[in-house]
Amino acid sequence: MRLIPRPGRPVVFTAPLHDARTATVIGRLLGPAVVVCFATGLLSHVLQHPPGLLVDRLPSRPYWGYRLTQGLHVASGIAAVPLLAAKLWAVYPRLFAWPPVRSARHALERISVAVLVAAALFELFTGLLNTFQWYPWPFAFVPVHHAVGWLLFGSLLLHVAVRWPEIRDHYTRRSPGTLALPAADGPDRRELLLGVGAAVTAVTLTTVGQSVTALGPLELFGPRSPAHGPxxxxxxxxxxxxxxxxxxxxxxxxxxxxxxxxxxxxxxxxxxxxxxxxxxxxxxxxxxxxxxxxxxxxxxxxxxxxxxxxxxxxxxxxxxxxxxxxxxxxxxxxxxxxxxxxxxxxxxxxxxxxxxxxxxxxxxxxxxxxxxxxxxxxxx
Missing domain, CATH: 3.90.420.10 (Oxidoreductase, molybdopterin-binding domain)
Structure with a gap:
């Protein structure tokens, strides 16, 4: 990545991979992962703490339903970790944008991004430690994790609404020049995305065996092996x-x-x-x-x-x-x-x-x- 200093101004980032196109492509995977994680987490919370009106309405079938949805919840959350890291890497130069606020819309965008990033980091960090049953914090995990999940989902919707014109443009752009980058700029976008995809596949396959019996032999880093126990x-x-x-x-x-x-x-x-x-x-x-x-x-x-x-x-x-x-x-x-x-x-x-x-x-x-x-x- 090349840095161009300008007198009296913040550093300007010029590496093409730190651009909206890269961030949007990664967002195509991160967004669905967050939505699946939120939806299955919400279902899990309702099953564990059903509101009074729902106690007699919760279904007992399919008998494997909770096994599927909670497995998806944890798998999508773990898969979101490398995706979020890649997304933040692609967009972090925007944190140094100048001036910090250019308009009311821009201020709303900056606030939504700050809340979105903070909530996402909190949810993934606490959720990952919960799989190990390790709680190094003073608050109750379940209610706080549930509340911040709503904050994450709401800030994601707000962010997409504010940035929709740019997202739409980059979703529909098919210019060949947006993929191949000069060698001086390091790995091109295809190689970056292949690396991110490989990371997501690796962390998923080596942990999801704790809930998918067929993938049990690949479970290297799952916090709990279902094969072990009295x-x-x-x-x-x-x-x-x-x-x-x-x-x-x-x-x-x-x-x-x-x-x-x-x-x-x-x-x-x-x-x-x-x-x-x-x-x-x-x-x-x-x-x-x-x-x-x-x-x-x-x-x-x-x-x-x-x-x-x-x-x-x-x-x-x-x-x-x-x-x-x-x-x-x-x-x-x-x-x-x-x-x-x-x-x-x-x-x-x-x-x-x-x-x-x-x-x-x-x-x-x-x-x-x-x-x-x-x-x-x-x-x-």
Whole structure:
């Protein structure tokens, strides 16, 4: 890149790759990645924290739905990292434009860009650390990440609206002279874009195996390997972290409340009709894996307590504390025949870390809501 100093003026950048054409071409990939990441993240947030009116409307099918959407969320977010780096590299000379503000429209553009860049960096940085379950900040990750996601999406729409004339021109331009650059200017635009494409492909293929089983052998840098864990399934929250001990479970009984409340011992649960389903456990960090689960249908337990065919459930865990110690289950999930109070996994009795003596497994549901160490079910 050549720099031309001018007396009393900021440095002028003359390298052709730092131009609107390059930024627009990269934006064609970065924009959709951000939109996919935002849409799937919004869906994940709604499934984890459904507004009151949506609790009974959230679908339980397709059973693999959350595995797909959350895998896309994490994959698109990781792919956006090299794309954002390339985009900022292409446009950063504009930060030195002079004068800083030329008009009201230009001021609006500069503000939108500042908010857009700050929000994008924040979302990708915090989201990436969330996949490692590392939170080196004082605020709660989920609500702040959700709020800044809206800020990012809004600033992106504002930026596109303000810059639309230029974006439209560069989308439609087909002049051959815009691609080939002199050797003195370094790699040309095609080589730059090939390099960016290779980086996106590399980071995606080496991490997406945590949710796409077929690509598991290529997973080199995924924060969690679904192939590793007790009973063939990873564990995010151990019994020790949840404050659940074997001693506390010696006299365990399941309490089911409703018009006809009752309690069951573990032996009584095992004596009830057992059903086996194959469902994925899909976590917000992006990893997922299917397993065979055996247990009692939740709808059978609710019906015995007097719950009708439209009854939902409130699930209470034995863990001492935690954001998801108590979860709500809408009627579509509670009445789905695939939803179990599971007692076994892959033919084995649940280990303590996997929720012994009983845990919830339901289709199309985030892993944080697949409650472990269930102590009480309430007819909702």
């Amino acid at each position: 009973q063939g399934l990873p564990v995010n929250r151990t019994a020790a972290a949840a404050g659940v001990t074997r001693e506390a479970l010696l006299d365990w009984r399941l309490t089911v409340t409703g018009p006809r409340p009752y309690t069951l011992t573990l032996d009584e649960l095992r004596a009830m009709p057992q059903h086996e389903v194959t469902l994925p456990l899909a976590c917000v960090e992006g990893w997922s894996k299917s397993a065979r689960w055996t247990g009692v249908r939740v709808r059978d337990l609710l019906e015995r307590a007097g719950g009708g065919p439209r009854a939902g459930a409130r699930v209470v865990s034995l863990e001492a504390a935690g954001a998801y110690r108590v979860t709500e289950m809408g009627r579509h999930h509670a009445q789905d025949p695939l939803t179990l109070l599971a007692l076994r996994i892959n033919g084995e009795v649940l280990s303590l870390d996997h929720g012994h003596p009983a845990r919830i497994i339901a289709p199309n549901r985030p892993g944080v809501l697949q409650t472990k160490w269930v102590g009480r079910l309430e007819v909702a």
